[in-house]
Amino acid sequence: MRKAKTNNTGFGYLWENGVGCPIGTVPIRRVTKDDLLSLNSLDDDKYKPRGSWSTNFNDSNNPVHNDQYHYAVGRTNNTGIHYHGATMDLCITAPGVKPKQFSHSRLHIQLGNDYVQIGLAVNPVLYGDVLPRTFVYTHAGGKSCYNSHCDVGMILVRRDVPLGMPFKPVSIRGSSESHYVIFGLIKDQANGNWWLQLGDDAEEIGFWPAQRFPQSFGNKVEWGGEVFSANQPSPEMGYGFLPAASVVYDAYVKRIAILDDNFHFDQQVYHLEEFSDNIQGYGVIDSLEFKDPEEGHIIYFGGPGNI
Template sequence: MFQTLSQQSKVTNDTLGVLWENGIGCPVGTVPIRRVTKKELLRLNLFSTKYKPQGSWNFHYNLDNGQQHHFAVSRTKGGKNKNYNGATMKISLNDPKVKLPQFSSARMHLQIGDDFIQAGWIVNPKLYGDNKTRCFVYTKTSKNQCYNSMCQAGIISVRSDLPLGSVLEPVCVRGSNPSVSAAVSLYKDKVNGNWWLDFGDKTLGFWPASRFKQNYANNIEWGGEVYSAFMPSPQMGNGYFPIQHPLYNAIIYNMTTTNEKFEISEWVNNTEAFSDNTRGYKVIDDIYSEYPFRHIIYFGGPGKI
């Protein structure tokens, strides 16, 4: 049963939904730039620092955030010579229940000095005006930070058929087989140091190396992040606590890292599980899983904290 899940848990064009009214895409030689409305820009400008995505390390050293952000993640342990040039994952697609102005995301987070890149999926009604699951990236470089390509720090798109912020469908139904998942890769170009993003089997875009003060990642984390906005916190993942079963949990699996020598680790055995509040969210980090997924994490929860 789990072999079937593994074989079919991948992104297809159907998973990415209907992206274009003409069913074709952009003209040859052009790339998509998602139309940002005046209302979206106003909403983006109103985002407070507390609202914006962050990593669990930022949370750990900034506990005055009013407990508005919560995490259930697997993250690399610090130490000497722990520098990374990339990471990958396969991630289940879920649709947690979220109220305006909260968000709930499942993502990979690369901490690059004081800067970072996130990539995965998010439910963010304040940004998008709906409660649909969408692919996203979030970039922080120096004083600039934004979703997708909404500021000068954002990713530079190279695809003519897949704008970031697109709806991801279908999503997982708890207990059904096969699960629905997407492959995500963030990696540094060995030649010029640019950072690239792959989603499924498509290369979506890149960040020039010059945007970051540092040319490698210090830490990597995989898992869920929510923002509560001083309300009972939203669901994470599929809204259930993990029970270590791929069909009943939000999962991230086949995680890899690429070290400073561009050597790939397929087991990533230097990780630790972190949840800031286990009353609402939990994570199980299974480094040597009995299922055919290599390293896998189970994460999520109902929130309400």
């Protein structure tokens, strides 16, 4: 298995100039008139990501679903543990979506009534195309937004990694090479700030100040796919196929880990449950097998949707 193209000294390869913004500045994706119209539509409750805990529907014999969101995730099922971070190696896929739909592959940490998501999104409403792009979503204090588009959004500190940049190459189902990117959402033990980390060397891309979240720890974590459709049947997730527990044929999140109460990394993460709200359209397989130490704990997910 080959990693997604990363650069331990920076992410300049994401830019045409191979470098990024001038020193002393940070990248801000240019917002056009059309972008503003799209962002305005995001003010509605539609298009706003959420956790799978917002639904308890799980009836494969009844495809009718009043909600427009669907999930296939591995999620923590315990109570009483304080999470101070989580990490993942996320397979880069480009699921098929239509306008007014999205398909996200992400890590979600719930902090009481607030939450943060990080990962890759195919989201035409947000980005105007169907490329897999990095995204961050913040819900805090009754406000919410993607990336840094509001005052509760992430504060970007890296000049060479703008949020919303496409990641490539994209993995091809059945290929002997699979591409992934490493994400981490980690709380700083010294000051309580939450940091977005990206790449092999856990480069710190941006942060949320500690005071942004009334609750200082996470109480739930989940890894996997989330889709939304405004009107049409639901879009693809991952490769667009139900999983079969194979890194060659499935979208996956591997080497998942959590930072526990004592700020120690737990790479086993035994306390997980599989959750798909409609197994006709989306599936998830949680594998705790460690046949290859490099792979770690893997969650396979995906599906054709159309429900």
